[in-house]
Amino acid sequence: MVLMKMKFPFEKRMKLAQGLWLLSWMATLAGALTFTLGCFLKTELRRRAEVMDNTEIHAVPNTLMIVGLASLGINYFAGRMCQDALDAGRFPRWKTFLQPYWGVSLFFTLLMLSTVIMSYAMKGNLEWSLKIGLKNGIRFYKDTDTPGRCFQKQTIDRLQMEFQCCGNTDFKDWFEVQWISNRYLDFSSKEVKDRVKSNVDGRYLFDGVPFSCCNPSSPRPCIQDRLTNNSAHYNYEHQTEELNIYIRGCREALVNYYMGLMNTIGAAVLSIFLVQSSVLVSLRYLQTAMEAVAGQENTEIETEGYLLEKGVKETIMEYVTPVLVFLQLNQVGSEDAEAGETPKATKPAVTWS
Secondary structure, eight states: OOBSOEEEOHHHHHHHHHHHHHHHHHHHHHHHHHHHHHHHHHHHHHHTGGGOSOSGGGHHHHHHHHHHHHHHHHHHHHHHHHHHHTSTTTGGGGHHHHHHHHHHHHHHHHHHHHHHHHHHHOHHHHHHHHHHHHHHHHHTTTOTTSTTTTTHHHHHHHHHHHHTOOSSSSGGGGGGSOOSOGGGSOTTSHHHHHHHHTSTTOOOOOSOOOGGGBOTTOSSOOOOSSTTOGGGSTTOOTTTSOOSBOOSOHHHHHHHHHHHHHHHHHHHHHHHHHHHHHHHHHHHHHHHHHHTTTTOSOTTSOEEEOSBSSOHHHHHHHHHHHHHHHHHHHHHHHHHHHHTOOOOOOOOOOOOO
8 A cells, every 4th residue: 555645746756856955955954053052962971970870861972973974874775866857868877776775764763753752851861970970079078199180179260160159969068078178177276176086087077168158249247157157157047148149059050051952952853854854855865756757759648746666664674673683683693603513414224135
């Protein structure tokens, strides 16, 4: 059963070829845009690599770049086929090329759609990666003399100022770590000694935050230490008064930033996917309509174009069956190789007369 059959007079075929040529070059530019979006997202993720625990989120920009490059090639050949469709004598040379072309095109078009889905579904993975990465970043904030961590303080400070955030979940995360290096602590001071002794791990903990947590929009000079001690500051009540430091945690700020970025990119790639799908559908109609012209003396006859020569199920099975047979043969061959046995020749039976 032929799926979605349409009639194509000569004029309609020519208009389809011309319009598809223009659409294919638009899709080529869209492929370049897809690659550019992937590069941009990759760069933005790499900028914050020090506060991310893993790189699984990079699957989104990597796939975008691969799909973008593949789209350039797919649409370039689509444009060439449209040009040859204007001359019935030149189009048949693409016949042997079309079957692998359709396989590659459908694969990368579906991969483009999967990238859109991934861009919306990676929030949990991104949040977990930032949670662990920021926790380690805050813990190593004081290690400015340790190789490999000497820029951690600068990274965290710039991050908090740029995204107007403080800590991992909130500013209280700084209360749970020693973020001042021992080299800057006066251990002859009674206050320092008492704080270190009061901690099981011998760390200097106090209710203060780094300068980068200060909110410059606050009219009051920044209060960044003894935040929970009302008597330490004049006219201050930390439970009721709005603090003049950033309240929002950096994990929330970064998740909102990256998810907003990926959602925007996902919407753009979805639009590109629709354009790419239109190119493939139109090219399939053009191909089947031109195949009916092959061998005809009158190339201006009316022909029929369709998407599938058979039903959807039959078409899928037609392509899947050879793959399954190939995999089955490979599996049997590998099992024989693992056994390491070759069939032994059977000795002919001796008959006594």
